[in-house]
Amino acid sequence: MKVSPWPAVLLLIAGAAYFLPQRDPGALGFGPPSQVAPLNDPLPQTTRALFGQSRPATVQIDQLSPARNGGLEGGLGTGFLISGDGEVMTAYHVVDGAQLIRVKTLSGQVYRARVTAFDNAADVALLKIDARRPLPFLKLAASSPRIGEGILAIGNSGGDFLQARTGRLLRLGARAGQADFPQNTLEMSAPLAPGDSGGPILNAQGEVMGVVSYVRVNDAGKTITSYAVPVTRTGPLVLALEAGQKRDVPAVGLVFDSQHDGLTTPSGGVVSAVVPGGPAAAAGVRGAAYDAKNQLTALGDTITAVDGIRTRSSNDVIFELRRRQVGDQIKLTLSNDGKSREVNLGLVAKGSINYNQ
Structure with a gap:
């Protein structure tokens, strides 16, 4: 499957x-x-x-x-x-x-x-x-x-x-x-x-x-x-x-956190993991952190906007990505631990990213 x-x-x-x-x-x-x-x-x-x-x-x-x-x-x-x-x-x-x-x-x-x-x-x-x-x-x-x-x-x-x-x-x-x-x-x-x-x-x-x-x-x-x-x-x-x-559809190499999706302050698409070698990893987007017992110690970045368009959930983030084309450059607004930052990255074909790493 x-x-x-x-x-x-x-x-x-x-x-x-x-x-x-x-x-x-x-x-x-x-x-x-x-x-x-x-x-x-x-x-x-x-x-x-x-x-x-x-x-x-x-x-x-x-x-x-x-x-x-x-x-x-x-x-x-x-x-x-x-x-x-x-x-x-x-x-x-x-x-x-x-x-x-x-x-x-x-x-x-x-x-x-x-x-x-x-x-x-x-x-x-x-x-x-x-x-x-x-x-x-x-x-x-x-x-x-x-x-x-x-x-x-x-x-x-x-x-x-x-x-x-x-x-x-x-x-x-x-x-x-x-x-x-x-x-x-x-x-x-x-x-x-x-x-x-x-x-x-x-x-x-x-x-x-x-x-x-x-x-x-x-x-x-x-x-x-x-x-x-x-x-x-x-x-x-x-x-x-x-x-x-x-x-193919455009992607950046992110796995979202369904447990906390839309529940952070500010709300947005919460990143669970970042796929190595993908555009998000190269841009410095951060996933969740875990301790030696695989217990969650810190949430990953929350994506609150794509190209300035407010995103309140991972579905909003995916929708904005799907509106664009492979090769386009985008800006993500990220929130983590009360601090906001922006990163620029390019969209690639989803099939070029190995999500099974």
Whole structure:
């Protein structure tokens, strides 16, 4: 499972979380696909027919990524073929930082995949597998979806292998509320869960309207609504991906302190750790201090402004960073122990920073 450099607790406060790749011990061995589990509820005949037609073009994605303890950990997500020669679309966070990606088809074929294009902010990626024969694929929708229409999702959550989830499209252009989640998404009633990340959202014609990204849950952890990044055949996102563009988000190499976030005086994004070799480290931003027993002895710097714009939480800081471009120069206003100071630093691509040190 990919570990985000942003605070997990902050995401839970908002009641939302990425569909991180589901941890699966079997994924580490890349064995045969999981046993197909029966559907909990029978599908209507027309939906079952659509599922049967679309399922062979969806895939299970297994990946290995670096763990913070220096080893590797496995994750499981979903994707779908968009061309007969082996182009696979999925959510970017499913493969972000992966050292090894493998794709399993319904027929049991296993392929090694490589990332050919991505848009980190939009949370969509293209993979390529080397298929020796033409493969079934799904068409992307030609136009934008309509609120209220039924949707079919296919994914790998709950130990199922490429199973169906159904619901309705509730809203277009939904805002995540979290700066590091994709914005302007499709909000749906389908009961999706970890393992469904990167899977297709299909309309009644069997065209892909969106790529599964994140979920909003209640206090008991039950899915309230699910969200997908909209895609259309000739949309700018798809055209950029098919042109091979790799669009990363800007970053400076900070890990935030979720326990004290927004609670300091003055309030702001509290720095927990500074990644060695990153721009923040070079600029002298300070993380928290600990004693020999790993007990907190001093909070890190609190970021109270970015380029003079007031930031009252780490989400505000991330939002301001995401508004800018890789290569931009910024000024951070920092507070620590009652003293304020400013530092200048440059934004770099997030993928160039090793958060797993």
